[in-house]
Amino acid sequence: MDNKSMKGWLYLLPAILFLGVFMVYPLIDVFVYSFEEGYNSASQTFFGIGKYNYSYVLHDTYFLQAVKNTFILVIITVPLSTGIALLISLGLNHIKPLKELFQTVYFLPYVTNTLAVGLVFMIFFKKTAYSDGMINLLIHAFGGNSVDFIDGPYWAKMFVLCFYTIWIVMPFKILILTSALASVSKVYYNAAKVDGTRPFRIFYKITLPMISPMIFYLVITGFIGAFKAYSDAVALFGTDLNAAGMNTMVGYIYDMLYGNSGGYPSYASAAAIILFAIVLTITVINLMISSKRSVK
Amino acid sequence: MKIVLEHLTKKFPNRNKKVGGFVTAVSDFNIEIPDGKLIGLLGPSGCGKSTALNLICGLEKPTEGHIYFGEDDVTKLQPENRGVGLVFQNYALYPHLTVQQNITFPLENLRGKDKMTKEEMAAKALEAAKLVQIENLMERKPSEMSGGQQQRVAIARALVKRPRVLLLDEPLSNLDARLRLQTREEIRRIQRETGITTIFVTHDQEEAMSISDMIVVMKTGVLQQIGKPQEVYDDPVNLFVAKFLGNPAINVFRGEVKNGKLYIGEEEVMNVGSVSDRPVYVGIRPEGFIPDDNGALTLNLTRVEVMGRDTSVVSTHPAAESETVRSIISAEDAAGIGGETVRFFLKPYKVFLFDTETEERIQFDPEAEENIPLEAAEAAVQNTAE
Numbered sequence: 001m002d003n004k005s006m007k008g009w010l011y012l013l014p015a016i017l018f019l020g021v022f023m024v025y026p027l028i029d030v031f032v033y034s035f036e037e038g039y040n041s042a043s044q045t046f047f048g049i050g051k052y053n054y055s056y057v058l059h060d061t062y063f064l065q066a067v068k069n070t071f072i073l074v075i076i077t078v079p080l081s082t083g084i085a086l087l088i089s090l091g092l093n094h095i096k097p098l099k100e101l102f103q104t105v106y107f108l109p110y111v112t113n114t115l116a117v118g119l120v121f122m123i124f125f126k127k128t129a130y131s132d133g134m135i136n137l138l139i140h141a142f143g144g145n146s147v148d149f150i151d152g153p154y155w156a157k158m159f160v161l162c163f164y165t166i167w168i169v170m171p172f173k174i175l176i177l178t179s180a181l182a183s184v185s186k187v188y189y190n191a192a193k194v195d196g197t198r199p200f201r202i203f204y205k206i207t208l209p210m211i212s213p214m215i216f217y218l219v220i221t222g223f224i225g226a227f228k229a230y231s232d233a234v235a236l237f238g239t240d241l242n243a244a245g246m247n248t249m250v251g252y253i254y255d256m257l258y259g260n261s262g263g264y265p266s267y268a269s270a271a272a273i274i275l276f277a278i279v280l281t282i283t284v285i286n287l288m289i290s291s292k293r294s295v296k
Numbered sequence: 297m298k299i300v301l302e303h304l305t306k307k308f309p310n311r312n313k314k315v316g317g318f319v320t321a322v323s324d325f326n327i328e329i330p331d332g333k334l335i336g337l338l339g340p341s342g343c344g345k346s347t348a349l350n351l352i353c354g355l356e357k358p359t360e361g362h363i364y365f366g367e368d369d370v371t372k373l374q375p376e377n378r379g380v381g382l383v384f385q386n387y388a389l390y391p392h393l394t395v396q397q398n399i400t401f402p403l404e405n406l407r408g409k410d411k412m413t414k415e416e417m418a419a420k421a422l423e424a425a426k427l428v429q430i431e432n433l434m435e436r437k438p439s440e441m442s443g444g445q446q447q448r449v450a451i452a453r454a455l456v457k458r459p460r461v462l463l464l465d466e467p468l469s470n471l472d473a474r475l476r477l478q479t480r481e482e483i484r485r486i487q488r489e490t491g492i493t494t495i496f497v498t499h500d501q502e503e504a505m506s507i508s509d510m511i512v513v514m515k516t517g518v519l520q521q522i523g524k525p526q527e528v529y530d531d532p533v534n535l536f537v538a539k540f541l542g543n544p545a546i547n548v549f550r551g552e553v554k555n556g557k558l559y560i561g562e563e564e565v566m567n568v569g570s571v572s573d574r575p576v577y578v579g580i581r582p583e584g585f586i587p588d589d590n591g592a593l594t595l596n597l598t599r600v601e602v603m604g605r606d607t608s609v610v611s612t613h614p615a616a617e618s619e620t621v622r623s624i625i626s627a628e629d630a631a632g633i634g635g636e637t638v639r640f641f642l643k644p645y646k647v648f649l650f651d652t653e654t655e656e657r658i659q660f661d662p663e664a665e666e667n668i669p670l671e672a673a674e675a676a677v678q679n680t681a682e
Contacts, residue, residue, distance in 0.1 A: 190355055191388040195402035195457075196376020205401075209392040 027276075033269035041265050053270035062242045063271060066252040069233075072158060073165060073248065074226040081166040082218050085173035090203075092174070093181045103178065110171035117168060118235025125149035125160050150237065157237065157246055165232050169225065173218050180214035181207065216290040220283060227279050230254065249275045297365050297379075297460040297493045299329040299352065304361035306347055306517075321347040323517040325361065329510070334487045335495045336504030336525075339514035340540070345497045346465055348514070352495065353382050353463050365460055376405070378461070381454030381492075385466040387446045389438040389453070396434040399424055399453050424452040427486060444475045451486065462487070464496035468503055480507050501541050505529065513537050530645070535655035538579045538648055544608070544624065546648075548617040551578040558649070561615045565592040566642055568649065568660040576658060577617070577650040584646025585609070585623035587632070591639030595621055600633055611638055 033039055034053055036046040057063050092102055109117065124134045127148040136146040147153070149160045184207060192202050208215075230250040233241055241247035242255060249271065256268035304325035307318040321344040329335050337345045350356040352363060354375035362371045370378045389398050399421040403412055412420070425431040428448040438446055447467065454462060467483060468476045484507045487494045498504050504511045505525040513520040513528065513536075521533045525541075532538035538546050551560045552575050558566045560578060585593075587609075595611035598620060602608075607630035609623045623640065649658040 185388070187384050187386060187388040188390065191382070191384060191390075192401075193355065194353060194375045194380065194382045195405050196374065197401075197405050201405065206390060209390075 030269045030272055033266055034273045036266055039266045046266070053266045054274070057267050057270045057274065060267075062247060062255075063249075063252050065242075065245060066247040066249050069158070069161075069246060070227060070229065070249045073162060073229055074223060076162045077165045077169070077226055078219060078222040080162075081169050082173060082215065082222060084166065085170050085177055085218075086215070088170075089174050089177035089181055090207075092178050103174075106174050107171045109168055110175070114168065114231050115235050117164070118232070121160065121164050121236060122150065127152070151244075154245060157244070160236060161233060161246060164236060165226065165229060168232065169222065173222070176214055176218060177211065180211040184210045213290075216286070220286045220290075223282050223286065224279055227275065227282070298331045299461060299493060299495070300362075300364040301325045301327050301329075301348075301352070302362040302364070304348070304351060304363065305359050306344075306351055306356060307359045320517050322351065322358075325519055327512060327519060327522055329493060329495065331366075332491045332493055333509040334484065334507060335493075336508035336511040337495055337497045337514065338501060338504040338511050338540070339499065339520075341499050342516075343514045344517035345499075345514050347517075349382075349463050349465055349495065349497050352461070353380050354378050355382075379457075379459050381457065381459035381462045383447075383450045383454045383462070383464040383467055386470060387438070387450040389446055389449055391438050393437075394434065395425070395430065395436050395438075395441075395449050396421055398438070398449055399456050402453060402457050420456055421452075424456040427455065427489065428452045428482070442475075443471050444479055447471065447479060448482075451483075455486075455490065455492070459492065462490075462492045462494040464494065466498060467496055468498070468500070476503070483507060502543055505541065513540060515540075532579075532648060533657050535577055535579065535650040535657075538650070538657075542581060544582045544622045545618075546579045546581055547621045547623070549578040549580070549613065549615045549621075550617065550652075551576050551615065551649075553649070558647075560593060561613065563593055566644060566647065571649065571658055571660050575652050577652055577655065579648040579650060580642060581646040582608075582622050582624040584643045585625060585640040586643060587625055587629050588639060588641050589632070591641045593640050593642060594637050595623075595640065597633070597636060597638045600630060602627065602630075607633075609633060609638060 035049050035051070037048045037050055037052045039046040088106060092099060092106070095102070125136075126133050127136060127146065127150070132140070132146050133149070135149065139146060147156045149156045188206055188210070189202065192206055197205070228250050229248045233246050233248055233251055237244040237246045240260070241251045247255070253268045253271045253275070256264045256271060304322055305320065306322040307320050310317050310319050323344075325348065337348060339345045347356060351358050354370070354373060358371060362369055364370065365378065375382075390401065393401065396418075400417045403417045403420060406412060421434075422431060425434060428451050430445060430448045430452065433441060433445060433449075436445075438449070441449070447470075451464075451467075454464075464483070468479055471479055480503060483494075483496070496504075496508075508525055510523060511525050511528055512522045515536050521528050521537050523531075528537065529541050532541065535548070539548065549560045551558055551565075552573075553559070553568055553571045554573050556567060556569050556571065557564050558568045558571075558576070558578065593613075595609075595613050598610045598612055600607060600609055605627065606624050607627050609625060609630065611621050611623070612619070613621050649660060650656065651658055
């Protein structure tokens with residue numbers, strides 16, 4: 001190793017040390033735990049090594065429910081939130097009066113506490129002995145039948161969870177997209193205007209390609225974020241998510257470690273590794289699609 | 297296509313809301329641009345020349361006045377219905393599209409009976425690309441090309457629809473000096489080949505003078521003068537135009553006319569016949585000096601700069617408006633120059649008088665015989681001939 005690369009490694013050392021101790025080592029540790037059957041963290045003992053943890057987790061109905069919930073959440077909220085955020089950003093970009101006010105209003109959810117938002121959503125959606133909740137009142141007003149969104153049918157609960165997730169992730173996406181739109185030089189739009197380009201074509205052929213790096217960024221981080229959803233579900237349905245049938249994968253991992261049914265670090269580790277594998281795969285696919293597009 | 301601007305005015309609301317009111321970017325413009333010419337729209341930055349271009353193009357709507365292309369009133373038409381091609385200062389090529397896609401972009405917008413097939417578009421694009429000599433770069437992205445090449449692509453894109461009018465906004469300002477010379481010849485050639493009436497905006501007088509059939513000089517939104525470059529240079533209507541054209545710039549002195557004679561400082565430098573007694577600004581082109589030991593105007597010599605073919609004599613004078621006075625003389629004439637002072641006769645047709653209040657030109661007849669003391673003039677001419 002020559003002098004120059006030695007220097008390079010030296011500069012990298014602090015980062016490597018921290019990442020190694022707090023990221024790589026725990027990751028490897030979790031990977032090891034996931035193969036240690038019946039590991040007990042108190043006595044630091046285990047019975048044997050094998051794939052039993054994985055087979056247990058993969059046959060656990062709660063885990064399968066959590067995977068299903070998570071995938072539905074991801075598939076619905078990521079495209080919808082990105083799409084709606086894009087529409088709102090386009091709108092914000094086009095209005096002149098009150099632009100700052102609207103930008104602030106749209107950004108508010110970002111600085112609001114998740115649990116506080118959950119409480120508001122409860123008031124909106126929860127059906128109690130005294131009140132049907134605001135949304136149900138609206139449904140009544142239009143002649144529909146009331147639905148219990150918090151303790152009722154699965155689709156209703158899923159609807160609330162998706163609604164909530166979209167609402168909570170939107171501000172950040174709007175922020176990113178409005179700045180991305182603002183950074184597209186006006187001269188391109190002038191050029192398009194001189195050529196008589198129709199608005200939709202301007203959007204599709206100019207705006208969208210120009211801000212596509214930001215959209216890909218939002219989709220990738222959106223996927224990752226949605227796969228790691230947990231607190232949103234807790235805010236709406238309480239801590240016993242398995243009973244509510246609304247658990248997520250991270251929720252399952254947490255429950256396996258600390259929940260009422262907890263104390264199983266091996267199962268939690270196996271579930272965590274499965275989650276890791278899924279997120280990694282999806283992200284790699286995302287990156288492949290985006291790099292293919294930008295090369296073209 | 298002949299272009300006529302009639303009382304064209306554009307006012308923008310003042311950006312400083314506290315002040316309010318309007319800023320007039322273009323004020324009561326009246327010009328007629330003949331068909332098939334290359335026109336340079338010239339003025340210092342902020343003079344409204346780009347706004348004028350945008351008005352002609354249709355990106356801005358005039359506050360008052362009319363624009364005609366030929367006999368058609370296009371004032372209210374959208375840009376795409378005017379038949380204009382616009383080349384932007386920074387080219388505005390779509391960075392995610394190839395050269396080919398950039399050039400065909402305007403064609404893909406066509407609808408109805410004008411709609412083209414892919415093959416027709418490709419043929420049109422190739423034709424435009426050949427005109428600007430970039431047909432071998434069709435698959436490149438803008439980021440993979442030099443500034444000059446991007447410029448050509450932008451011109452090809454503007455020309456592909458065969459516009460009636462081609463507009464160029466500061467087409468050379470983003471290029472380096474060598475490329476600038478080359479590209480301006482190129483613009484001249486393309487304009488000749490296509491015969492499209494072309495207007496280009498520039499703040500560089502040399503650029504405008506060198507390739508334009510006509511130049512239009514603007515100042516703070518107001519048209520100053522329009523004409524052939526040499527005519528405007530030789531016959532400026534006011535001090536601004538005289539100062540703006542020419543490199544090195546015109547030398548300006550404070551002077552006075554007394555009894556038909558022009559005085560700079562204490563010296564009587566020229567006869568100006570019909571001009572009544574008054575204080576004046578005297579503008580003398582650098583090439584308007586004839587060095588002579590008995591010359592009428594005495595300057596304090598600072599230095600002599602030899603530039604090969606010509607020599608630039610830098611000097612000072614108490615009555616000069618600028619710090620230095622620069623005169624360009626041929627190298628042979630410069631031989632005798634040295635010492636503290638240098639004396640010159642003036643070429644009458646290189647001397648302009650301006651009113652000190654309005655800065656408008658005061659005409660006098662430079663052909664009049666009594667302008668120059670005859671003997672001295674003859675001697676000077678002989679000197680030059682030798």
